[in-house]
Amino acid sequence: MSFIKQVLAVFVAFVLFVVLGILIIVALFSSGKEDVSAAVKENSVLRLTLDNEIIERESDKLFDGLLDPRGAASKIGLLELREAIQEAAVNDKIKGIVIEIKFANTGIATWKELRDELTAFKKSGKFIIAYGEMYTEAGYYLASVADEIYLPESGMLEFNGIGVNMLYFKNLLSKIGVKTEVFRVGxxxxxxEPLVNDHMSDEDREQVHLYINSLYSVMLNDIASSRNIPLASLKNISDSMxxxxxxxxxxxxxxxxxxxxDEMLSSLKKKLTVEPDQEIDFVSYKKIIKGKPEKTTSSEPHIAVLFANGEIQSGKGDNETIGSETFCTDLRRLREDKNVKAIVLRVNSPGGSALASDLIWREIMLAREVKPVIASMGNVAASGGYYIAMACDTIVASPATITGSIGVFGLLMNTEDLLNNKLGISTDREKTGLYxxxxSLTRPVTDAERMIIQNEVNAIYATFIRKAAEGRHTSVETIEVHASGRVWAGKDAKENNLIDVFGGMNDAVMLAAKAANMGEKYALVYYPEQKNQALIALMNAFSDDEEAKIKTFGAYYTHFKTLQSLPKYQGVQARIPYFMEIK
Structure with a gap:
């Protein structure tokens, strides 16, 4: 029976290998670049269908549509949208843009950066038309830049302000027998707070109230300008719904x-002088991007745009996390590469590990000694995200960026009651020293331990604000006024000297080019190299990679292995009589 299983396993692996090989060959042959002029017909319109999450940039296109079963429903890259809009502005065959807004999801700073790109596009003299059946507040914010905005009679437009709803788990944790111990500064x-409170604290309510009103003021000012509506009138329309x-x-x-x-299409045909029975030549942003010439290679002088996207953690990262090991390696290579004349650090991160953030901070400081390093903040660059940005020469952020949160916390959970009284699992321990x-997750923290951990958190916070003061060229006392873990919208962060200038990635790149004396013509190369997540998932499915499992189960990996081995505990065993973890 075991032999048959092995034969079947080898056969299945062989078939998958052949299929994967065919997919790779097909993808390679189909991924060749075609000239934009050949890809786009005369009298075309760029159609931007925003129906999914908008992320910083898309993954490797090599396997698009082959390994991703969702096909066209994959996430949309802000970088790719911006490049397509820029190409549409200078391509004489493209007469305008139609934006079809559905249920795209992203932060307000991303909407603003995309909106600013469309505003720049309008300088070309070409039209922008927006169509939506149900505009969300953020969706309408983007649509408001258009020359014409369509809404069907039965459609909906949400325009009543923005709000924040929080979930609190204190009572849930109490019911299941989990106690939390918090160590924080700020x-x-x-x-x-969601783990230790059942409502907003006064301090949190204060900061949330300020930053959501700041964000909304950014939106209202832009909408008022585009729609030529007095700001006071627009605010009344919103407040009174x-x-x-x-x-x-x-x-x-x-x-x-x-x-x-269909009425929008009829109007568009007249604008394009297309006969009523003819089809409009729409072109997607993906087609324009595919048809663009190959980008500059890393062997030529260029500005490096390094994406820092996701939570910050120790070890290796991926497309959605910032791993200090891999990220520091990337920074080191860019620092040592003579073809890299400047670095733009694109930060879109809520933070994470204090240690990993500090290691990345150090590499950025080393890079600054050799070449200009400019930070470009996306939707969020807070806490650890701010920590790595503050090391840069200049910080560029949107007025709608969420940033700041200069503070530190630690959290321990005591699951003793859950294990003993709810699940019937007993624990015991023996140790060589007092600490x-x-x-440990299976006993309360002692007063002495509490003091040790809190002192460590205090020390990390002191390091944070000291380095923040150095990076912002001010005193620790000044930084502390705006620290204490407080979150700021970019609009207020600039007033508090936490950032330098307003702008998007384009602005950060121009600052980097100026600092590196590269003139008005410069090349860009994006780092790190994107990996196709579908391919990685497929390869991991047939891997016994222990590191991947450790990443999945974290601190509970050893316990997972113990449970996984229980079916083997049959008959006489020659093993130690209990599981033992050395810490």
């Missing part, structure tokens, strides 16, 4: 046309 450091249907939206000037999709099992 009264505004609210990341752990005067727009409750499509006709209200037209009445108050938020949309230009109450019309259906050998410090951080």
């Amino acid at each position: 009264k505004y450091k609210s990341a752990i 005067l727009v409750r249907n499509a006709h209200d939206a037209k009445k108050y000037g938020l949309v230009t046309n109450v019309a259906y999709y 050998s099992d410090l951080g």
Whole structure:
């Protein structure tokens, strides 16, 4: 029976290997670049269908549509959208843009950066038309830049302000027998509050109230400018929720046309002088990007744009996390590469490990000694995300970026009651020293241990604000006024000297080029190299990689291995009589 299983396993692996090989060959042959002029027909329109999450950039296109079963429903890259819009502005065959806004999801800073790109596009004299059946607040923010905004009669437009709803788990943890122990510095450091509170603290409510109002003021100012509506009137429309249907939206000037999709197409055909029975030549952003010439290679002088996306952690990272080991290696290579004349660090991170953040900070400081390093903040660059950004020569951020949160916290959970009384699992321990099992999840923290951990958290915070003061060329006392874990919108962060200038990635790149004396013509190369997540998942499915399993189960990996081995505990065993973990 065992032999048959082995033969079948080899056969299945062989078949998968052949299939994967065929997919790779097909993808390689189909991924060749075609000239934009050949890919785009005369009198075309760039159609941006925003129907999924908008992320910083997309993964490797080699296996698009082959390994991703969702195909066109994959996540949308801000970088790719911006490049397509820039190409559309200079391509004479493209007459304008139609934005179809569905349920795209992203942060307000990303919406603003995309919106600013569309605003720049309008300088070309070409049109922008927006169509949506259900505009969210953020979706309408983008649509408001258009020359014409369409909404069907039965459609909806949300325009009543933004709010924050928080979930709190204190009572849940109490019911299942889990006690939390928090160590923090900064009264505004609210990341752990959902675990220890059942409502917003006064400090958290204060900071949330300020930053959501700041974010909304950014949106309202941009909308008022685009729609030519007085700001006070626009705020009253929102506060009173005067727009409750499509006709209200037209009445108050938020949309230009109450019309259906086919009516929008008919109007567009007239604009393009296309016959009513002819089809409009729409071109997708993916097609434009595919048709663009190959980007500059790393062997030529260039500005390196290094993406720091996701939570910060020790070890290796991936497309969605910042691993200090791999990220520091990337920074080191860029620092030593003579073809890299400047570095733009694109930060979109809520933070993470204090140790990993500090290691990355050190590598950025070393890079600064050799070449300019400019930070470009995306939707969020807070806590650890701010820690790595503050090491740069200049910090560029959107007024809608969420940043700051200069604070530190630690968290321990005591699961003794859950294990003993709820699950019937007993624990016991033996140790060589008084603090050998410090951080154990199966007993309360002692007063002495509590003091040790809190002192360590205090020390990390002191390091954080000292380095922040050095990076912002100010005193520790000044930084502390705006620290204590407080979150700021970019609009307020600039007033508090936590950032330098407003702008997006384009602005950061221009600053880097100027600092490196590269003139107006410069090349860009993006790092790190994107990996196709579908391919990685497929390869991992047939791997016994222990590191991958450790990453999945974290601190509980050894316990997982113990449970996994229980079926083998049959008959006479020659092994130690209990599981023992050395810490």
